[in-house]
Amino acid sequence: TILVLDFGSQYSHLITRRLRELNVYSEMLPCTQKIADLGWTPKGVILSGGPYSVYWDDAPHVDPAVFELNVPILGICYGLQEMAWTFDNKNVLAGEKREYGHAYLKVERHGDGEAGGHVDKLFADWEDNTEVWMSHGDKLGHLPEEFITIATTSNAPFAGIGHKSKKYYGIQFHPEVTHTPKGKVLLKNFAVDICEAQTNWTMSKFVDQEIERIRKLVGPKGQVIGAVSGGVDSTVAAKLMKEAIGDRFHAVLVDNGVLRLNEAKIVKETLTAGLGINLTVIDASERFLGRLAGVKDDPEKKRKIIGNTFIEIFQEEAKKIAAEAHETSEAGEIEWLLQGTLYPDVIESISFKGPSATIKTHHNVGGLPKDMNLKLIEPLRELFKDEVRELGMNLGIPEDLVWRHPFPGPGIAIRILGEVTPEQVRIAREADNIFIEEIKAAGLYRNISQAFAALLPVKAVGVMGDKRVHDQVIALRAVETTDFMTADWYPFDGAFLKKVSRRIVNEVNGVCRVVYDITSKPPGTIEME
Numbered sequence: 001t002i003l004v005l006d007f008g009s010q011y012s013h014l015i016t017r018r019l020r021e022l023n024v025y026s027e028m029l030p031c032t033q034k035i036a037d038l039g040w041t042p043k044g045v046i047l048s049g050g051p052y053s054v055y056w057d058d059a060p061h062v063d064p065a066v067f068e069l070n071v072p073i074l075g076i077c078y079g080l081q082e083m084a085w086t087f088d089n090k091n092v093l094a095g096e097k098r099e100y101g102h103a104y105l106k107v108e109r110h111g112d113g114e115a116g117g118h119v120d121k122l123f124a125d126w127e128d129n130t131e132v133w134m135s136h137g138d139k140l141g142h143l144p145e146e147f148i149t150i151a152t153t154s155n156a157p158f159a160g161i162g163h164k165s166k167k168y169y170g171i172q173f174h175p176e177v178t179h180t181p182k183g184k185v186l187l188k189n190f191a192v193d194i195c196e197a198q199t200n201w202t203m204s205k206f207v208d209q210e211i212e213r214i215r216k217l218v219g220p221k222g223q224v225i226g227a228v229s230g231g232v233d234s235t236v237a238a239k240l241m242k243e244a245i246g247d248r249f250h251a252v253l254v255d256n257g258v259l260r261l262n263e264a265k266i267v268k269e270t271l272t273a274g275l276g277i278n279l280t281v282i283d284a285s286e287r288f289l290g291r292l293a294g295v296k297d298d299p300e301k302k303r304k305i306i307g308n309t310f311i312e313i314f315q316e317e318a319k320k321i322a323a324e325a326h327e328t329s330e331a332g333e334i335e336w337l338l339q340g341t342l343y344p345d346v347i348e349s350i351s352f353k354g355p356s357a358t359i360k361t362h363h364n365v366g367g368l369p370k371d372m373n374l375k376l377i378e379p380l381r382e383l384f385k386d387e388v389r390e391l392g393m394n395l396g397i398p399e400d401l402v403w404r405h406p407f408p409g410p411g412i413a414i415r416i417l418g419e420v421t422p423e424q425v426r427i428a429r430e431a432d433n434i435f436i437e438e439i440k441a442a443g444l445y446r447n448i449s450q451a452f453a454a455l456l457p458v459k460a461v462g463v464m465g466d467k468r469v470h471d472q473v474i475a476l477r478a479v480e481t482t483d484f485m486t487a488d489w490y491p492f493d494g495a496f497l498k499k500v501s502r503r504i505v506n507e508v509n510g511v512c513r514v515v516y517d518i519t520s521k522p523p524g525t526i527e528m529e
């Protein structure tokens, strides 16, 4: 195991991710972790970057016992400065100018000379002038006495340093980001060749470990409740809970009346018959649609109504389930709430005060009922979306579901641009279903990040079967994106759009025109409301 000590850089989690990609197991802990409390000895330690300056009074510092572990240590950015600070606290100077972006690294090799050969190992298989990504305000002014330079850039004379006799290394750039194309080679050199960490970590090991962790956390009688949406994150989290504690995990699907066509039924079949999850489906369509009636011009109001109603229903149901479970089994109270939070949902980076200090949780599945007094369990919080998909496949979740496009909590209510009525829901659903069906049939589903049909609150004139009609307009939206922060519309070919348009106008009563949204994000958003 490699121990990653986190000083709060926005990239810290990428370090553990890259190590996982190398099949090396790692654990990330706050930088203030006491080594004596660790309970295990790492094969190596990585000190991450961070937003502080080591000479600030309130700057976080690593437990000096790290340097007594007698294992290799790699300091990245702040980690390099922390290492230099530890060895000679006069040498870290503030950089004259912030360095942010690409730089070209020149490796200095030392052979078997002064430093015994080990310093060259970090940059094995690196060529000169390799592109690296810099993001720092401080840089070293002088080398600590025991160190030598192992890499430079035109702006940073100490872009890489190595201890003369110990396996301690510091680098000013970030090897964990994709903007440093050879970064993974460096991490492999460190973790596998220098630390000799094992390369046997796999997703199925993660499953075993996580199941073990959940069992310990929840105890032999503990019960967990969690909302599922039919999306990949909540399904994977639910399946993991099922594997860990069986029916003591209670999944709840709230049918809010604005799910996709036949969604509640499909999710129920997949989760219960397919995955064996203990699921309760609550059809609350009427309550939701009742409250949405008359709301026209304020999308945020729709969101609020749906969010609040969801919490209300979820709480009612949790009470019922708790009472029943308590009566019919030896199980304890429901103390835990499952959330399928992923790493990118963890908005702020982890602070050095400890993982719980600054993390905000994402409110994808309806939001977290705060006054329920439940403890959070978040088995996916270390993972990125593609890792969750891999985990899903590993848990036997159908491929179709694993690759599903994201779907917003307020559902098609925010894709019906006017008032949400049962009739408008029907039109939006049917059109959406045709669009997605055709995307799948054309083999385009995985090329597109998110696609849907929106229903515009306007009428246009058309002619159908010699009759003049005055019906509504469907707007199709399909985007490609990696992070959903920016997105581009998908360039379908004309024949495809023609087919979708013909089918929607012919098959969906109430629609006489179809348009395609060619707005990127920004300035548009992905959803239309």
Ligand code: XMP
Binding pocket: 303, 363, 364, 365, 406, 407, 408, 409, 410, 450, 484, 521, 524, 525, 526, 527, 528
């Ligand atoms: P926008 O429209 O902001 O969407 O470009 C970015 C991503 O977020 C989803 N989205 C939501 N998800 N509740 C959610 O759970 C919401 O209120 C909501 N609004 C947007 C959207 O579908 C896209 O994936």
